[in-house]
Amino acid sequence: MSHDHDSPKAHRPAGAGEPHAFMAHHFNTPGQQAGAAKFGMWVFLATEILMFSGLFLAYFIVRMHYPDMVLAAHEHLNKTAGGINTVVLITSSLTMALAVRAAQVGDQPAIKRNLLLTIGFAFTFMVVKYFEYTAKIEHGMLPGKFYHAWDHGYYIEGSPHIFFAVYFCMTGLHGFHVLIGIGVLTWIYLRAGKGHFGPSYYTPVENVGLYWHLVDLIWIFLFPLLYLVR
Amino acid sequence: MADDKSTHDAGHEREPSYLVAQKGLKSWLFTVDHKRLGLMYLATTLLFFFVGGMAAIFFRTELLTPGPGEISGVLTALGMDPTTSATTYNKLFTVHGAVMVFLVIIPSVPGALGNFLLPLMLGAKDVAFPRLNLLSFWVYSLGALFFIYTLFAGGLDTGWTFYTPYSSNFSGTAVISATFGAFILGFSSILTGLNFMVTIHKMRAPGMTWNRMPLFCWSIYATAVIQVLATPVLAITLLLLIMERTLNIGIFDPAMGGDPVLFQHFFWFYSHPAVYIMILPGFGIISELIAVHSRKHIFGYKAIALSSVAIAIISFVVWGHHMFVSGQSELAGIVFSFLTFAVAVPTAIKVFSWVATLYKGSIQFNTPMLYGLMFLFTFTIGGLTGVFLGTLSVDVHLHDTYFVVAHFHYVMMGGTIIAFVGGLHHWWAKMTGRNYDEKQARWASLFIFVGFNMTFFNQFVLGQQGMPRRYYTYVPQFQQQHVLSTVGAYILLAGFLWIAFYLLASLRKSAAPKEPLPDNTWGGASLEWSTQTPPIEHNFHGQPRVDSDPYNFPQIDRTGGMDHH
Amino acid sequence: MSDANHDEADARLFLHGKPVEGYEECHEHISPMKAYYAVFGALLVLTGLTYAVSYMSLGPASLPVAMVVAVAKASLVCMYFMHLKYDDRYHVFVFLSTIIFVGIFFTFTIFDLNSRTRLIEEQGTFFRNNYDREPPPTPEPAEGHGEGAAGHAEGEAGHAEPAGAPSAEAPPAH
Numbered sequence: 001m002s003h004d005h006d007s008p009k010a011h012r013p014a015g016a017g018e019p020h021a022f023m024a025h026h027f028n029t030p031g032q033q034a035g036a037a038k039f040g041m042w043v044f045l046a047t048e049i050l051m052f053s054g055l056f057l058a059y060f061i062v063r064m065h066y067p068d069m070v071l072a073a074h075e076h077l078n079k080t081a082g083g084i085n086t087v088v089l090i091t092s093s094l095t096m097a098l099a100v101r102a103a104q105v106g107d108q109p110a111i112k113r114n115l116l117l118t119i120g121f122a123f124t125f126m127v128v129k130y131f132e133y134t135a136k137i138e139h140g141m142l143p144g145k146f147y148h149a150w151d152h153g154y155y156i157e158g159s160p161h162i163f164f165a166v167y168f169c170m171t172g173l174h175g176f177h178v179l180i181g182i183g184v185l186t187w188i189y190l191r192a193g194k195g196h197f198g199p200s201y202y203t204p205v206e207n208v209g210l211y212w213h214l215v216d217l218i219w220i221f222l223f224p225l226l227y228l229v230r
Numbered sequence: 231m232a233d234d235k236s237t238h239d240a241g242h243e244r245e246p247s248y249l250v251a252q253k254g255l256k257s258w259l260f261t262v263d264h265k266r267l268g269l270m271y272l273a274t275t276l277l278f279f280f281v282g283g284m285a286a287i288f289f290r291t292e293l294l295t296p297g298p299g300e301i302s303g304v305l306t307a308l309g310m311d312p313t314t315s316a317t318t319y320n321k322l323f324t325v326h327g328a329v330m331v332f333l334v335i336i337p338s339v340p341g342a343l344g345n346f347l348l349p350l351m352l353g354a355k356d357v358a359f360p361r362l363n364l365l366s367f368w369v370y371s372l373g374a375l376f377f378i379y380t381l382f383a384g385g386l387d388t389g390w391t392f393y394t395p396y397s398s399n400f401s402g403t404a405v406i407s408a409t410f411g412a413f414i415l416g417f418s419s420i421l422t423g424l425n426f427m428v429t430i431h432k433m434r435a436p437g438m439t440w441n442r443m444p445l446f447c448w449s450i451y452a453t454a455v456i457q458v459l460a461t462p463v464l465a466i467t468l469l470l471l472i473m474e475r476t477l478n479i480g481i482f483d484p485a486m487g488g489d490p491v492l493f494q495h496f497f498w499f500y501s502h503p504a505v506y507i508m509i510l511p512g513f514g515i516i517s518e519l520i521a522v523h524s525r526k527h528i529f530g531y532k533a534i535a536l537s538s539v540a541i542a543i544i545s546f547v548v549w550g551h552h553m554f555v556s557g558q559s560e561l562a563g564i565v566f567s568f569l570t571f572a573v574a575v576p577t578a579i580k581v582f583s584w585v586a587t588l589y590k591g592s593i594q595f596n597t598p599m600l601y602g603l604m605f606l607f608t609f610t611i612g613g614l615t616g617v618f619l620g621t622l623s624v625d626v627h628l629h630d631t632y633f634v635v636a637h638f639h640y641v642m643m644g645g646t647i648i649a650f651v652g653g654l655h656h657w658w659a660k661m662t663g664r665n666y667d668e669k670q671a672r673w674a675s676l677f678i679f680v681g682f683n684m685t686f687f688n689q690f691v692l693g694q695q696g697m698p699r700r701y702y703t704y705v706p707q708f709q710q711q712h713v714l715s716t717v718g719a720y721i722l723l724a725g726f727l728w729i730a731f732y733l734l735a736s737l738r739k740s741a742a743p744k745e746p747l748p749d750n751t752w753g754g755a756s757l758e759w760s761t762q763t764p765p766i767e768h769n770f771h772g773q774p775r776v777d778s779d780p781y782n783f784p785q786i787d788r789t790g791g792m793d794h795h
Numbered sequence: 796m797s798d799a800n801h802d803e804a805d806a807r808l809f810l811h812g813k814p815v816e817g818y819e820e821c822h823e824h825i826s827p828m829k830a831y832y833a834v835f836g837a838l839l840v841l842t843g844l845t846y847a848v849s850y851m852s853l854g855p856a857s858l859p860v861a862m863v864v865a866v867a868k869a870s871l872v873c874m875y876f877m878h879l880k881y882d883d884r885y886h887v888f889v890f891l892s893t894i895i896f897v898g899i900f901f902t903f904t905i906f907d908l909n910s911r912t913r914l915i916e917e918q919g920t921f922f923r924n925n926y927d928r929e930p931p932p933t934p935e936p937a938e939g940h941g942e943g944a945a946g947h948a949e950g951e952a953g954h955a956e957p958a959g960a961p962s963a964e965a966p967p968a969h
Contacts, residue, residue, distance in 0.1 A: 026355035026433075028773070035883070036358040036432040042886045043424045046893040047462040053897040054466030054496060057904060058481055061492055064908060079849070086842050094835040097876040104825045144486065145478035159487035165479030169470065213877045220868045224861035228849035431885070459896050491911070495904045546899050550907065559914055562907035 020201040034203045041207040045214050048177075052218055055170045059225060062162050069158025071230060076141060076154065077167070081132045082227035085125050086219065092121030093216040100209045103192075103202035111197060111205065115189040118212065122182045129175050136164070143168045170222055177215050184208045242771045244746065247663060247764040262360035265765060267367050268346030269661065272654075274374065275338040276730075279647075282329035283726065289322040289702070290685075290719040296706045319702035320387035321403065327390035328408065332415045333374055335646050336504065339511030340422055340457075341370070343653050344450045346661060348426060350758035350765060351444045353435025353774035358428040362421055370418035376411025380404045389700065391501070394482040394493040398474040406472055413468040416461045419507070423457025426450055435757070437776035444756040444780040445521075445534050449514025452538035456503045456510070456545060464500035467493070491557045495549070502549035506541055508642055512649030513538065513580055516605050519652050520584045522754045523599035524591025527781040530583035537576035544572050554625045563622050570620035577613055581606065597671040598752075601652025604679050608644025612637060615690065630700075633693025636686045644682060651678070651729065659751045663764040664736040665743060671732060677725030684718030756780035824881035834875045841868045 020030055027033040063070045099114035140148040147161035188204050191197065197205055245251075248265045258266060292298075298315045345363065349356055357363050380386050383404040388397040392412075397405050430451050434443070471493070473479045480486030482493040513534075521528040528534065550558055550566030558566075584606060593599065615637040618624050628634060658666055688711045693699075697708050704712065735741060750759040757780070761770050845864040853860060874880040879887055 024360075026360065026768075032432055036428050039431055039883070039886065039889075040359060040362075040424055040428045042889045043427055043458055046889055047420050047424070047458055049893050050459060050897060050900075051462035051466050053900055054463050054470070056897075057496075057901055058470065058492070060901070060905065061489065061908060062481070064905070064912075065487075065489065079846070083842070083846055087839065090835065090838045090842065093838075093872060093876055094831060097831050098828075101825060101828070101831070104823065143473070143477050143479045159480065162480045162487060165473070165477070165481060169473060169479070173469075210877055213872055216876075217869050217872055220872065221862075221865050224845050224849070224865050228845060229861050230849060230852065230854075230857045459893070463900065489908075491907075492904070495907065499900050499904075546896060547903065550903065557911070559907050559910035561910040562903070565906075566903075 022196070022201055030200065034201075037203045037207060038210075041210050045210060048214055048218075052170075052173070055166070055173065056221070056225070059166050059170065062166055066158045066162070069156060069160055070163055072156045072158070073141075073160045073163040074226060074229070076139070076149075076156070077227050078132055078135065079227050081128050082223050085128050086223045088121050088124050088128070089216045089219050092118045092125070093213055095121065096209045096212045100202065100206050103197045103205040104199060106198040108192070108195060108198075111192045112189065115185060115192060115205075119182060119185045119189065122178055122185065125178055126175065126182075129171065129178075136168075167226055170226065174215070174218055174222060177218070181208075181212050181215055184211065244762065245766040245771075247762065248767045249663070249764055251767040260364065262356070262364050263767065264345045264349050264357050264360065264363060265661075265769075267363055268342050268344075270367055271337060271341035271345060271370070272343075272661075274371065275334050275342055278329050278333040278374065279338075279726075280730075282326050282334055283723065285322045285326040285329070287719060287723055289319055289326070290716040292319055292322075292702055293704070293712045294716050296704050296709055296712075298703060316702050317387060320700070321385035323700060324386045324389055325381065328386065328412070329377065330642075331390050331504075331508075332412050333377060335508040335642055336415075336419055337370060337422070339515065339646065339650050339653070340426065340450060340453055340507075341367075343446075343515065343650070343657065344422075344426060344453075344511060347657065347758055348429060348447060348450055349433065350761065350769055351447050351756050351780075352430065352433055353438055353757045353770065353776060354429065354433035355768050355770070356433075357425050358433055359425050362425050366418045366421040366425065369414055369421065373411045373413075373415035373418060376407050376414060380408040380411060383407060391497060392468070392471060393497075394471065394474060394490050395484060398471060398482060399478075399485070406475055409468045409472055409475075413465055413472075416465045416468070419457050420461045420465075423454035423461070426454040427458060430454070435774045435776055438757075441532065441535075442776055442779045443535075445517035445528065445531070445538075446511075446514035448535040449510045449517070449538045452542040453507050453510045455539070455542050456507050459546070460500045460503035460507070463496060464504070467496040467500065470496070491553065494553050494556055494558075498549035498552045499546075502552060503542075503545040505638075505641075506545040509645050510538055510541065512605070512609075512646040515649040515653035515656070516584060516602055517580075518754075518756070519598050519602035519649075519656055520587050521781050522656070522752050522783075523596065523602065524588050524593045525753070525783050526587055526591035527783065528583070529586035529589075530579070531779070531781065533579050534583050537579045540576040541573065544569070544576070548573060548620075551620050551625070554622055555629045567620055567622040567625075571617065573620075574613070574617055581610055581613070597666075597668060597675055598652045598656035600672060600675045601648050601655065604675065605645060605648045605652065608640050608648060608682065611687075612640025612642075612644050615640065628693060630698055631693035632689040632697045632699055635699045636689035636693060639686045639689075644686075648678070648682075654733075656752070657758075658733065658736070659747050660758060660763050660765070662737060663743075663747055664741060665747065666736045667732045670728065674725050674728040674732070677721055677728060681718050681721030681723075681725050685715050685722055686718070688714055753783065754780075755782050755784075824878055826875065826878075826881075830875060834871050837871055838868055841871075 023030055024033060027036070095114045095117040099111055099118060102108075102110035102114055136142070139152045139154060140146075140150070141154070141160070141164050142148070143165035144161050147164060149156065149160065185208060188197075188208050191204065248263055252261075258270065261267060261270075292315070345357070380403075384402070386401075386403045386405060386408045388401050388403070388405060388408075392405070392409060397409075430443070430447060470479070470481060474482050478486060480488045482488050482490055484490055517528060517534055548566055548570045550562055551570045554563050554567070615633070619628060619634060619637055655666065655671060658664070692708060692711050692715075695708070697704055747763045749761065749763050751763065752759070755778075757770075757774055757776070758765075760774065841864050845861055848860055848864070849857070873890065879890065
């Protein structure tokens, strides 16, 4: 067995990335570090997908049990608000992708501009969500034992409290992810302000981008299932 | 790699080991060193092993007599209401199950031995995300705190499975804190799995191809895949359960139009694969123990490696065999029963390969090997009785009896715990730089073996005769067997206390060896033996390179190891 | 794996004449701005499509149609925004196998639910749908409340208090 001693220059393969200030000691090359971080992120996304899959399955099961109730209840969701939010999230996905691209090419002002736009869209999403939730709460369309829409003149056959339970769980968990997204986006925005990111090091931007696209991805399925499907 | 294990560090002065490289409590609590985190996991899991084990001792004591007896006596002595002994019994077995599953078996091997060994075996300086590793430990501790809180806030009486609607609507115990604790522990498990997966993919030393990884790494990899794919479903299940209990959302509640069997689908989609989270690392340890201590190249390396992955995948399509009598459709039961038999194939491949490795090997009966052989015996019984339970028609008779209890103890305890204890002895010198007392260790292993089989073997008979599980009382004709079980449990307790005693004794200052222990205690050929004992802070002096596989022992070496025979 | 520009003499990457795969590399790909805008446009069009389709009465076909559109959108996001098209193949594998495991989860559970429902209907032991917490629009209350009803009793002042146990004979929904 042979050991070669640390001689970073001699053994760094071409294409593995230039050394940068955020290199951790236990990696051999920046490429290894970036590759590990990105692979870790993809595995994390896998866990997110499986976590949401439970709620999607719950939705489909409720739909199987109560097809008519789900169709009647989903009419009470605000399609326009949902549609606006879809466009907002898709646009934020675009700005996020552009922020990653700006980091790749080292365009500092564009990184910050696009991140700020993304954060703005995330807030817009939450504001629309807030109005939607307020309307549901006012109409008594609440999960489980809190459901009392009949007090407000809405009559839905079946067990609509389960539909609204699923609705609130799904959009709630998704909204929670948007909030987390705002947090991490703010974090990389601050770091971008310090000029941390450039062509040699943009892993955090890229990984937050992957996370943000996943949030978008979940919504792409949530929206038609909850708001649109008849 | 096979050529000169002992000499590679010759050019280097002895460096301070990771144990003393940094000083102070803070250097332990906030360490990102995988080896220190491994030791911290080891300490906590062993602590909870004691807690869970004592709960078992208490309810085994209760089962000495058919009626409500022993626990109510204890309760009276403590000035409590003795009529609550049935409830107390329910809480005790729940504590035992929940603590053993969530706090001991799932994190034990990956958390303690996996953390310590994986980067060493791969020739890496650390896991891929050391800070995530630290976070994972603290998340684990937070989840454990929730469990401890549960104990003091009225306990939990749902069984570790949290079946609805009992857990959501009826149980008067601290279900929410326990569920939330399990939810948090799930995150710890996910983070560890993710970290290990990335470590194995990205941190292998040059030349460490997939087919040159020690089998322990393969099993940890398969475990990590399950942790990553299954645990998120547990998270959402427990979240929905918490919602159900607080908001009555009605998804799992038949009274609200929901479906309680759906909860079991959700739960077992995680918890069946979780059974393999528990046992696969044990398989990995056994592969190492058997090969090293019979001084023979492991038989069927690729078969063992890939069967781990096969088990990981098959584990996701068999969960319905926990639900044969729970209202699942018969058709689904048939399909799940059929698929369950598929698990036997990769498992048998492993067992046959281990036995074939022993064949004509130079077997040394030192303590780790004794546990390895014990594993082969007990795990095979556990695995084969699993085939009975996977058979739809037989399961209808045996479901929820002591047969099931005996089966999963033979797998979980006779498999994972025995492997864990064996692994602990195998790597004890590497981890601590100390030698335990070999003679005491062999005697203690005999206690474990006798105690274990005495406790659980006749439970197969009990269950077959119709003794249901989770009852604090029983018909008098079963008393003899229950007494046998309880006495076995006491012997087991004595065995484990003995192990704790001599392992702790080896850590005393006065027990420190005069000369530092050799790097390669057992003559192993994997990378962890090529570095100093205990390892230096950054594992290796330079970048190790690998050009051979980890079971290429130089020759059959009859003098290797600590003991001559 | 793109080893084309790697130094052939580097022992870290080549052992026994074979490249050591996956070691110390990271794929990067910079897409042109045009690509991002094109994908964005396509996503907007598809969103409009799924919105429009929801107003057509497609009946049972509406779910598959909506899902097909959603899958199309999701693949666009994955391939171009998340760079999966240019990424390490293994990331694609992770992503797709996740989808497969979600599929396993869905298939078996729904399979059980389906076959169970048929059986329950045959035996006439339907247990669902007998709990309708909502008073029907007719003046006299028919369906009962569970224990959960107490939680909103004060909110029902304007309504007749429903009474009676859940009707066990409630007909199956389907």
